[in-house]
Amino acid sequence: MKFDESKRDFIKKSIALGLSAYGLTKLSDFDGGEAIAKSGDHAVIIARDPKVVDANLKVNYAVVRNMLNDSVMKLADTKTPADAWRRLFRTDDIVGIKINTLSGKMMSSHTELVMAIVEGLELANVKDIVIWDKSDAELADAGFKINRKLSNAPKCFGTSPDIGYEDDITVQGTIGSRLSKILSYCNTFVNVPVLKHHTMAGVTLSLKNWFGAIHNPHKYHFDVNSNNKMLASCDYIADVNSLLFSSLKKRQPLIVCDGILSQYDNGPGYTPSKMWKYSGLLVSSDPVALDFVGTKIINKKRLSSGLKSLADTGREPEYIAISADKSHKLGINDPSKIELISAGILQPEIEI
Amino acid sequence: MDLTRREFIKNMIAVGACAGLAVGSEQTKSLLAATTPKVSKKILQGREKSIKFEKEAMFYEKLKDNEIKCKLCPKECVIGDRERGWCGVRENREGTYYTLVYGNPCTITPDPIEKKPFNHFLPGSWAYSLATAGCNLNCKFCQNWEISQSRPEETKNWSLLPSEAVSEAKQADCKSIAFTYSEPTVFYEYMLDTSMLARKAKIRSVVVSAGFINPEPLKLLCKNVDAIKIDLKSFSNDFYKKICSAELQPVLNTLKTIKASGVWLEIVYLVIPTLNDSDTEIMNTAKWILSNLGPDVPLHFSRFSKKYQLDLPTTSVERLNSARKMAMDIGLHYVYVGNVSGNPGESTYCPKCKREVIKRQLYIIRQMNIVNGKCKWCGEKIPGVWA
Numbered sequence: 001m002k003f004d005e006s007k008r009d010f011i012k013k014s015i016a017l018g019l020s021a022y023g024l025t026k027l028s029d030f031d032g033g034e035a036i037a038k039s040g041d042h043a044v045i046i047a048r049d050p051k052v053v054d055a056n057l058k059v060n061y062a063v064v065r066n067m068l069n070d071s072v073m074k075l076a077d078t079k080t081p082a083d084a085w086r087r088l089f090r091t092d093d094i095v096g097i098k099i100n101t102l103s104g105k106m107m108s109s110h111t112e113l114v115m116a117i118v119e120g121l122e123l124a125n126v127k128d129i130v131i132w133d134k135s136d137a138e139l140a141d142a143g144f145k146i147n148r149k150l151s152n153a154p155k156c157f158g159t160s161p162d163i164g165y166e167d168d169i170t171v172q173g174t175i176g177s178r179l180s181k182i183l184s185y186c187n188t189f190v191n192v193p194v195l196k197h198h199t200m201a202g203v204t205l206s207l208k209n210w211f212g213a214i215h216n217p218h219k220y221h222f223d224v225n226s227n228n229k230m231l232a233s234c235d236y237i238a239d240v241n242s243l244l245f246s247s248l249k250k251r252q253p254l255i256v257c258d259g260i261l262s263q264y265d266n267g268p269g270y271t272p273s274k275m276w277k278y279s280g281l282l283v284s285s286d287p288v289a290l291d292f293v294g295t296k297i298i299n300k301k302r303l304s305s306g307l308k309s310l311a312d313t314g315r316e317p318e319y320i321a322i323s324a325d326k327s328h329k330l331g332i333n334d335p336s337k338i339e340l341i342s343a344g345i346l347q348p349e350i351e352i
Numbered sequence: 353m354d355l356t357r358r359e360f361i362k363n364m365i366a367v368g369a370c371a372g373l374a375v376g377s378e379q380t381k382s383l384l385a386a387t388t389p390k391v392s393k394k395i396l397q398g399r400e401k402s403i404k405f406e407k408e409a410m411f412y413e414k415l416k417d418n419e420i421k422c423k424l425c426p427k428e429c430v431i432g433d434r435e436r437g438w439c440g441v442r443e444n445r446e447g448t449y450y451t452l453v454y455g456n457p458c459t460i461t462p463d464p465i466e467k468k469p470f471n472h473f474l475p476g477s478w479a480y481s482l483a484t485a486g487c488n489l490n491c492k493f494c495q496n497w498e499i500s501q502s503r504p505e506e507t508k509n510w511s512l513l514p515s516e517a518v519s520e521a522k523q524a525d526c527k528s529i530a531f532t533y534s535e536p537t538v539f540y541e542y543m544l545d546t547s548m549l550a551r552k553a554k555i556r557s558v559v560v561s562a563g564f565i566n567p568e569p570l571k572l573l574c575k576n577v578d579a580i581k582i583d584l585k586s587f588s589n590d591f592y593k594k595i596c597s598a599e600l601q602p603v604l605n606t607l608k609t610i611k612a613s614g615v616w617l618e619i620v621y622l623v624i625p626t627l628n629d630s631d632t633e634i635m636n637t638a639k640w641i642l643s644n645l646g647p648d649v650p651l652h653f654s655r656f657s658k659k660y661q662l663d664l665p666t667t668s669v670e671r672l673n674s675a676r677k678m679a680m681d682i683g684l685h686y687v688y689v690g691n692v693s694g695n696p697g698e699s700t701y702c703p704k705c706k707r708e709v710i711k712r713q714l715y716i717i718r719q720m721n722i723v724n725g726k727c728k729w730c731g732e733k734i735p736g737v738w739a
């Protein structure tokens with residue numbers, strides 16, 4: 001395990017987007033931004049604090065905000081939250097906060113965490129913020145209030161039912177999909193997945209969260225061309241991420257994985273008996289590194305709970321390694337190159 | 353001639369309406385308005401994007417930890433809580449599997465039965481056609497991918513329960529209800545309930561499907577519908593896997609099951625340049641049909657034009673004609689050319705006297721020379737459902 005809380009290299013993203021606000025047009029028209037994390041950007045910060053959630057599973061906003069800002073400061077290597085957020089985001093960015101709301105209030109991205117992210121973006125003076133996921137209905141189920149008004153307040157809505165998907169199919173590798181128009185509208189993203197198990201993918205963390213941006217994720221949960229190989233070992237997830245962050249050059253400077261409440265088995269639906277309080281956030285700019293670390297956490301919890309590892313159940317999320325391979329290059333899954341940094345009161349309690 | 357004057361006029365109109373031909377004169381326009389079956393305004397109100405968790409799905413198995421295994425089609429998806437099957441229209445909610453499209457069609461339209469196509473089933477009649485979102489295949493050449501590859505919350509859906517569909521079909525003077533456009537297998541419960549009610553109301557039910565369905569649901573379906581058209585995509589399992597995300601053998605099994613059930617069966621083979629159009633594959637297909645289903649099952653060789661993810665040239669008429677000739681030369685009696693208006697292969701010929709017993713142009717019946725199910729010249733029985 002490598003705990004390096006000393007200075008790291010600054011994130012050297014050349015934020016090249018010089019584009020003003022625009023309407024719901026295809027973002028493929030835009031150029032610029034950094035698709036892939038650079039060497040040295042492979043830190044995963046884990047902030048844990050037992051006070052972040054109480055006995056009634058209520059999340060403490062002040063605590064989660066501190067956890068987030070501490071993590072972002074370590075990620076950006078700054079001394080103040082404002083400097084950190086400004087280092088990651090530009091004023092004229094149109095930022096989409098892609099949350100995960102599949103599983104109701106308990107096992108979705110928490111509203112308190114998303115509020116803290118919005119506050120951070122406001123420190124960077126970002127003016128156009130969209131909190132979004134697949135549908136209005138799921139957002140509402142997870143406790144988010146739908147807001148389509150064009151004001152300074154963050155907008156919040158799903159792709160369905162009203163925004164919709166682009167008319168044309170976009171093809172990348174094994175994927176052929178229509179993309180959410182919200183994806184097209186935004187140029188920069190904060191990815192806010194939940195730390196949880198997934199029956200067919202092994203885990204659903206930052207890479208898998210982008211299945212919520214395509215119109216046909218149901219077509220990509222197993223591969224009928226390869227003896228029904230499960231999503232865990234397919235190219236699909238890696239290809240969706242390559243499409244967004246390599247081909248379309250979207251930026252994803254910040255990933256905040258919500259591990260306040262987590263689930264180690266029987267996901268992605270909420271199963272109370274398989275939920276545990278990890279009381280933490282995983283923060284990174286590298287989706288592969290974050291998912292690599294997140295998988296370790298889930299696997300450790302499975303074993304300590306008497307369950308088999310993901311590999312022993314045939315659900316090792318091989319797509320994480322696929323995402324790191326030469327044809328995708330979405331990040332790093334080599335543990336010797338991942339900096340695991342603790343930012344909280346509790347230790348991460350894992351080794352990589 | 354079995355065709356009534358009214359049906360003939362409706363066919364004429366259908367050609368104009370469906371093929372996009374000019375409908376110029378005011379007289380023709382008024383005729384169109386007066387005679388084309390309409391979907392009632394009451395039904396057309398209130399179209400919305402919504403899904404409902406009301407109707408439990410059929411044919412699934414509950415597993416441990418709230419997982420389920422769908423048994424409707426050969427994919428047999430194992431699905432975790434809050435996830436959907438490959439079709440995108442059936443969802444697991446805490447261990448109970450729901451269909452999300454029951455009574456929620458995204459397409460409602462009366463069509464000429466020839467558009468399905470059925471050439472031996474109530475020719476010249478109208479079929480009240482219904483489709484929902486979703487499909488259990490992903491054919492790279494799908495003509496209706498906007499609905500078949502979408503989830504129901506992405507399509508605008510009407511509320512039309514089975515009883516309403518039957519009464520609407522009756523009111524529109526449709527002889528049948530067609531489950532079509534996307535893939536009826538995935539809205540199985542809706543199709544089954546509607547066809548059961550339709551039979552009581554003396555309306556036939558026809559299914560247009562890829563035939564990628566498990567035997568148990570298929571057998572139950574066959575007891576309740578009157579005709580099934582199967583799209584045989586290719587005679588190559590490799591093609592099925594790579595181009596359609598499916599498999600060949602279950603479809604062949606489906607064809608045999610339908611034939612054995614006595615339900616009227618027709619087959620469409622879309623001829624796609626370079627992918628499934630070799631002489632060998634055409635011949636293997638025709639031989640298999642002859643050996644396993646007999647000479648009287650109609651086979652339609654249809655013309656491909658580029659769509660969705662497959663950018664290939666349109667099938668040549670010569671290839672379609674030669675495929676038809678090959679299939680007829682080995683002994684199939686009723687082989688058609690589809691999607692080519694004016695081709696002689698659109699018509700039905702008596703296998704005995706070789707005369708034209710049904711003269712067609714696109715969806716229009718120009719001559720009907722079958723009387724009481726027989727060739728009016730030589731008396732040869734022509735298989736099909738004629739009344």
